[in-house]
Amino acid sequence: MKKPTPELATDRIAERITLRAQRLSPSMRATADYIRDNLRHILALSALEIARETGTSDATVIRTIQSLGFQGLRDLKDTVEHLLQSTSSPTEKMASTTDEISKDADAAIDFVIADQTHAMQELSKPENRAGMQRAISLLAQARRIGVFGIGASGIIASYAARLFARSGFPSYELNRTGISLAEQLIAMAAGDALVMMAHGRIHREAAATIAEAERLSIPIIVIVTDGQSALLKHAATAIILPRAKSEHVAMHAPLLCCIETLMLGLSGVDRHKTLQTLNRLVDIRSNIRPKR
Secondary structure (H helix, E strand, O other), X not given: OOOOOOOHHHHHHHHXXXXXXXXXXXXXXXXXXXXXHOXXXXXXXXXXXXXXXXXXXXXXXXXXXXXXXXXOHHHHHHHHHHHHHHOOOHHHHHXXXXXXXXXXXXXXXXXXXXXHHHHHHHHOOHHHHHHHHHHHHHHHHOOOEEEEOOOHHHHHHHHHHHHHHHOOOOEEEEOOOHHHHXXXXXXXXXXXXXXXXXXXXXXXXXXXXXXXXXXXXXXXXXXXXXXXXXXXXXXXXXXXXXXXXXXXXXXXXXXXXXXXXHHHHHHHHOHHHHHHHHHHHHHHHHHHOOOO
């Protein structure tokens, strides 16, 4: 049996467009093609915003969506989200990965090397170097740094906040889910900067964090795997680290490398602050350790 792939969602929407292509006007076909090619992105767009992207009208967008067999934009988004979730199962991703590496340790080593090599090549691209430079500049000017991440990225958010703080840049993590995230968000204040580690979809926690950051005029630095992520329109700057093979299990080392690069860049900007903080850390540790 053929395993689902992340491309399946696009295939199903594309099939609808193909079946109904002759019924669509040129402007509606252009709108349909845009929807097919930007499934993740449209989850965060209104009909008016899609119209601006396609050079049409919001009425044309709604007519197109209904011509494709959906009741409206909400129905389209619900269908797309369901398809994307069903084709990104962690079980399927692990199955696909283990099929490739089998039980051979060399194959596992080669898989990781190839994945990390791809990530480092992406990180070193001119656009990511420029994004990293802008991010370091924003973080260096910030009063404090908030680091957002959910799930596995939440663990990295805790590590990042600790790493920035011990380098002399006060930081805090934003990594709870549900309403308990509000207790962390209430700590955000004007003058902070926000690092967001997220995938393409803007879930409720991400949306609440963005809303609070924008209310406080806090610049948002996003680190994403998808160059069409809806998060990008909220970003002051971005670093994009696409996965080598989206159907395989996600590796988090590239994200860690990105965070550690930001830390080193910040330390380079204000070497005195970092060294002074580390010296103070050593002094405090000496007070904690038992005397010999």
